[in-house]
Amino acid sequence: MEEKSSLLVLVIDANHIWWGERAEEAARQTHGSNGHRNRDIAISDSSSSQITLTEFIDSVITFTNAHLLTNHRNRLAIIASHASKSQYIYPPRQSIDSSTTVLGATADTLQVLKNSVKGELSHLLSEVDDREMLADSITAGAISMALCYIHKQSQQLLVGEKLNSKILVVKGTEDSSEQYMNFMNAVFTAQKNGVVIDACLFNHDSGLLQQACDITKGIYLRIPHMKGLLQYLLWTFLPDPQTREKMSMPPRSQVDYRAACFCHRRLIDRGYVCSVCLSVFCDFQAICSTCRVPFKILGGPVLRKKKKGP
Numbered sequence: 001m002e003e004k005s006s007l008l009v010l011v012i013d014a015n016h017i018w019w020g021e022r023a024e025e026a027a028r029q030t031h032g033s034n035g036h037r038n039r040d041i042a043i044s045d046s047s048s049s050q051i052t053l054t055e056f057i058d059s060v061i062t063f064t065n066a067h068l069l070t071n072h073r074n075r076l077a078i079i080a081s082h083a084s085k086s087q088y089i090y091p092p093r094q095s096i097d098s099s100t101t102v103l104g105a106t107a108d109t110l111q112v113l114k115n116s117v118k119g120e121l122s123h124l125l126s127e128v129d130d131r132e133m134l135a136d137s138i139t140a141g142a143i144s145m146a147l148c149y150i151h152k153q154s155q156q157l158l159v160g161e162k163l164n165s166k167i168l169v170v171k172g173t174e175d176s177s178e179q180y181m182n183f184m185n186a187v188f189t190a191q192k193n194g195v196v197i198d199a200c201l202f203n204h205d206s207g208l209l210q211q212a213c214d215i216t217k218g219i220y221l222r223i224p225h226m227k228g229l230l231q232y233l234l235w236t237f238l239p240d241p242q243t244r245e246k247m248s249m250p251p252r253s254q255v256d257y258r259a260a261c262f263c264h265r266r267l268i269d270r271g272y273v274c275s276v277c278l279s280v281f282c283d284f285q286a287i288c289s290t291c292r293v294p295f296k297i298l299g300g301p302v303l304r305k306k307k308k309g310p
Helices: 016-035 041-047 053-070 093-097 107-127 139-154 177-192 207-216 226-237
Strands: 003-013 075-081 086-090 161-171 196-202 220-223
Touching: 003 053, 003 139, 016 053, 053 075, 053 107, 053 226, 075 107, 075 139, 086 107, 086 139, 139 161, 139 177, 139 207, 161 207, 177 196, 177 207, 196 207, 196 226, 207 220, 220 226
Parallel strands: 003 075, 003 161, 161 196, 196 220
Antiparallel strands: 075 086
């Protein structure tokens, strides 16, 4: 009999600049709500919508524990995406370097998961250079790492075992158009290999992740309240794609399929496309900056004189 298991690769946004801004915002809102507690309840409600990085990690650990407890054959990997690099924070490094596969949930496994996530994340943040004050995270690189891990795990399956793989991106930072080409290459690779990409967004939408979820048949959700993150993760993203077909899931939103130009890295409605490498430019280029092929400048239509009759 065929035994099914699920592999979840969770990509979390660990950008310390973005999380620092959220902490400052929560502190300001809390200070304001204390001064107007009896006069304005709405301010108090808004202050409770923000969460800290520690609360976020606790919700992520609870969600991943639920995934492992669903099936004793389920597998898990967590990648932290930062402004300068992306790094595995689970499984432990020795498990990734070797051929060891971490399966299911036991008391030891859940404890190792908790220690590995918090320890590796602290190690990652301690290595970050303070001069790298970038507001965006390397999401494209993290998804590429996730696809490599999924491919490695698929090569280690037992006879008669089927692996359903999905990638969940939990992101707070805004999109970077500079990642557009690498990001879309990773998305089409996931589509070809039958890997579903889900996205959970904070505060603002992501055009790139909307495209990724639509192409791979995943779920895109922008949560209205960060305090309810764990509930959204458990009820929306925990079920596998086959189970979702029997559930009432969030409706698909309108997808922005605009491309980012290769010259200024901004989304455009119309542009010039290289016929060789398909690079997109917002302004006319005499020579393609990607493949160095010169563009031919076509003139207007040639008007031929009509022959006069005899």
